[in-house]
Amino acid sequence: MNSIYSTGDHGDVAALYDRLAPKYDKLHRRWLKHAGGEAQAALEASVRAIVTPDKNLLDAGSGTGAFARALISEGMSPACVTLLDPSEAMLARCADIPALKVNGRLESLPFADGQFDIVTCAWALETVARPEVALGELCRVVRPGCTLCITFCANMSARTAADWLMRQSIIWRGRGRFLSREHVVRMPERSGKFEVRSVPSLGPAATLIARRIA
Ligand SMILES: C[S@@+](CC[C@H](N)C(=O)[O-])C[C@H]1O[C@@H](n2cnc3c(N)ncnc32)[C@H](O)[C@@H]1O
Numbered sequence: 001m002n003s004i005y006s007t008g009d010h011g012d013v014a015a016l017y018d019r020l021a022p023k024y025d026k027l028h029r030r031w032l033k034h035a036g037g038e039a040q041a042a043l044e045a046s047v048r049a050i051v052t053p054d055k056n057l058l059d060a061g062s063g064t065g066a067f068a069r070a071l072i073s074e075g076m077s078p079a080c081v082t083l084l085d086p087s088e089a090m091l092a093r094c095a096d097i098p099a100l101k102v103n104g105r106l107e108s109l110p111f112a113d114g115q116f117d118i119v120t121c122a123w124a125l126e127t128v129a130r131p132e133v134a135l136g137e138l139c140r141v142v143r144p145g146c147t148l149c150i151t152f153c154a155n156m157s158a159r160t161a162a163d164w165l166m167r168q169s170i171i172w173r174g175r176g177r178f179l180s181r182e183h184v185v186r187m188p189e190r191s192g193k194f195e196v197r198s199v200p201s202l203g204p205a206a207t208l209i210a211r212r213i214a
Pocket of ligand 1: 013
């Protein structure tokens with residue numbers, strides 16, 4: 001199949017995130033402010049529209065756990081939350097979150113088919129070596145009738161010089177790629193098991209809401 005990513009080369013980034021962990025939140029805030037904020041807001045609003053305290057949620061590529069922390073503070077039961085990341089240092093930044101933490105990878109999720117009501121994956125799909133394998137795994141663990149929400153760096157045209165600079169810095173530093181939004185949408189759709197909506201946002205980023213229909 002065609003590659004779903006558009007630029008950049010990629011190695012194993014878990015070690016990179018181990019090093020980045022202490023300053024990740026500050027760096028990520030900068031990314032959200034200048035480039036990814038609308039896409040992140042779209043993901044968060046989509047999840048908040050469907051979440052109930054008892055739904056079980058997987059945050060895959062959870063990083064420092066900012067969104068899960070917010071959902072729990074809003075009433076979600078931590079017992080219903082699973083955080084997965086391959087970087088021990090990033091997982092260690094989630095020590096205050098009383099949720100299940102799993103050291104694992106998107107490309108081989110250690111969960112049963114259809115195990116989760118909500119699966120989120122923010123800014124991680126583009127960091128893995130084989131995004132199409134990762135996307136297949138994310139789809140697999142969504143329960144029929146339930147939802148996968150993904151936000152990623154996408155091959156949208158840069159709006160501003162700041163967008164362009166942020167994009168180049170991610171590519172130069174090997175922190176990820178800019179995936180083809182069309183390819184990412186097509187993958188779950190082609191399985192016949194998902195209806196996918198792409199939420200419009202500005203910036204070199206995209207948010208997809210995929211509802212499992214079968
Ligand atoms: C840009 S951070 C995003 C973190 C968080 N989702 C957020 O919104 O702030 C990317 C995360 O993906 C993780 N990651 C890298 N390779 C991964 C893989 N193969 N499977 C799962 N997560 C991975 C990194 O360790 C890092 O925590």
